[in-house]
Amino acid sequence: MPARAVRRTHRVERDIAAPHDDIAMRLARFATDALIEEAHVTPKPALVDRRGSGAHRDLSVAVMERSAYSLEPTFAALARASRGKRPSAALRTDLAAIGRAGETVMMRATQGSNAHRGAIWIIGLLVAGATIYGELAQGRPRFADAICCIGAQIACFPDHGAPLIESNGARVRERYGVGGARREAQEGFPHILHAGLPALHAARRCGIAENAARIDALLAIMTTLDDTCLLHRAGPPALAAAKDGAREILTLGGSSTLSGRAAFxxxxARLLALNASPGGAADLLAATLFIDRLAPPSANGGSQTWSI
Structure with missing residues (x-):
């Protein structure tokens, strides 16, 4: 590795290990909690949950928890790097370097299993967006839209430090012509704003228990997401099965109904037979829970002000 790259890597590692201010630490805790809460949602179709590993033989709830806890300093570093900044190519480069260093920490914690690579990208951008938005507009409404918009602005800048090795996600995007997590971010996280959060809030208003509400939010995301995890593992048949199956469950009243559970x-069974799971949708559920944690809807149906 060139000396310049070594110095940059060491600087990033120092940033991750450094003490952080209270807001950065709180955002990092919210992000970590969101990852853990997503892992605990049960049942999820062919995903890791309290029942077992789903289609992921190298993962478990315990491994997902270790991964999430290992990433807390990374999320704090991302928040700290975003303080006093605006979306720019320089900020994009800095955040990407911190994220890649965090990915190395995560892989070490999981002994080589990819538990949260996609979530580092998605939630990391939202942590940065929340930091910038909090400085610009504390207390103003429509915080979720604003945070996602700022994250999207950052994502639209090129990552000049990206490794030359092509990832699984990049190969899937090229082969099937889908956008993946990159486009999801660049377009302002539509599956969080227009699927995950609305489904979660609607289920709660109907009195559905929290765990089932979160399952229904996951299913709402799955109905329209071109999930690159599904495509990577089993191609278009798995993606079609996931979209159609999720839509059927919701049409039957959701995961908390008898007919909905039978459809679940x-x-x-179909996804397990294909050895496929909606990992991209799971990352977006975690991101949905992160945004929801920042300022959940108030009891009277309005939106609470931004608060961390």
Missing amino acids: DRLE
Whole structure:
């Protein structure tokens, strides 16, 4: 590795290990909690949950928890790097370097299993967006839209430090012509704003228990997401099965109904037979829970002000 790159890597590692201000630490804790809460949602179709590993033989709830805890300093470093900044190519480069260093820490914690690579990108951008938005507009409404918009602005700048090795996600995007997590971010996280959060809030208003509400939010995301994890593992048949199955469950009243649960079991059996799981949707559920944690809807149906 060139000396310049070594110096940059060491600087990033120092940033991750450094003490952080209270707001950065709180955002990092919210991000970590969101990852852990997503892992605990049960049942999820062919995904890691409290029942077992789903289609992921190298993962478990315990491994997902270790991964999440290992990333807390990374999320704090991302928040700290965003303080006093505006979306720019320089900020994009700095955040990407911190994220890649955090990915190395995560892989070490999981002994080589990719538990949260996609979530580092998605939630990391939202942590940066929340930091910048908090400085610009504390207390103003429509915080979720604003945070996602700022994250999207950052994502639209090129990552000049990206490794030359092509990732699984990049190969899937090229082969199937889908956008993946990159486009999701660049377009302002539409599956968080227009699927995950609305489904979560609607289920709560109907009195559905929190765990089932989160399952329904995951299913709402799955109905339209071109999930690159599904495509990577089993191609278009898995993606079609996931979208159609999720839509059927919701049409039958959601995961908390008897008919919805029967449809859920059929969907899961189909995905397990294909050895595929909606990992991209799971990352977006975690991101949905992160945004929801920042300022959940108030009891009277309005939106609370931004608060950390």
